Amino acid sequence: MKCIFLCLCIVCFAAAETPPVKKLNVKGTAEWICGLFEVKAGQMFIASRDLDHLENIRYRLPANSEIKPLGGGFPQDYRGVIIDQADLYPIEIHCTNLGYGEYELCINSPFHYLMDSLPSDIDPDSKDHPKAALITETDFRPIAEQVHAHFTRITQVKPHAFRIQSEDGWPSEHYVWVSTNFTARLSIYQANDHLGLDVSVKKPGDDLKNLQASRKGQEEPCRGWGGLIGEPAKH
DSSP: OOEEEEETTOOOOOOOOOOOOSSOOHHHHHHHHHHHEEEETTEEEETTEETTOGGGOEEEEETTOEEEEOOTTSOTTEEEEEEEOTTSOOEEEEEESGGGOEEEEEEEESSHHHHHHSOTTTOTTGGGOTTGGGOOGGGHHHHHHHHHHHHHHHHOSOOEEEEEEOTTSOEEEEEEEEOSSOEEEEEEEEOSSOEEEEEEEESSOSHHHHHHHSOBOOSOSSTTOOSOSSOOOOO
16 A cells, blocks of 8 residues: 655655545544554653654655644644544644654544634635535544543553543543653544534643643533543552
């Protein structure tokens, strides 16, 4: 299979036309996400790069993938792309303050990563993307379950789990894996105009402490979500 390699620091990309599909491959999307992350000698590696070298991160993608840079509305210290592979969920990936080692991967519903990331003068047809109507919150649970299982396996620790309610009343659910050299977090959240699934890895910080201090909630982050995933660590 022909493949292309993407360097995150490149600002111009050749985009292939995305063919319409009947249903997105949820398992394949989760497998691609999980395949990015591994732990070696206590360090987190993302597509073979550690948190000190995210500016050199590269992805192996099928030749017909659609790749776009993040557009307006983001701080200058964001570096990122929207990766859209055939039959998979489109994914927004960015690194913040590359020297500080923070990596984030997002899936949003509806198609807000294109509508918000790329202004209409750059991409006026983003709202009519053929996958826009296929993105559904019901797919977030199986994706999250696979990511949860993968991080639990590679870190060999149970995550801390939280249900949070924002000041505006929006629910979210968070899983945090704490290691000596990194913190990994899986979040599923509701906002005023979209739902999202977020995977982030960064150097040790205050993520766990901040979640412990947040307003706790009981509401499911998505309709029909169910209970917490797996067996959480004891706080």
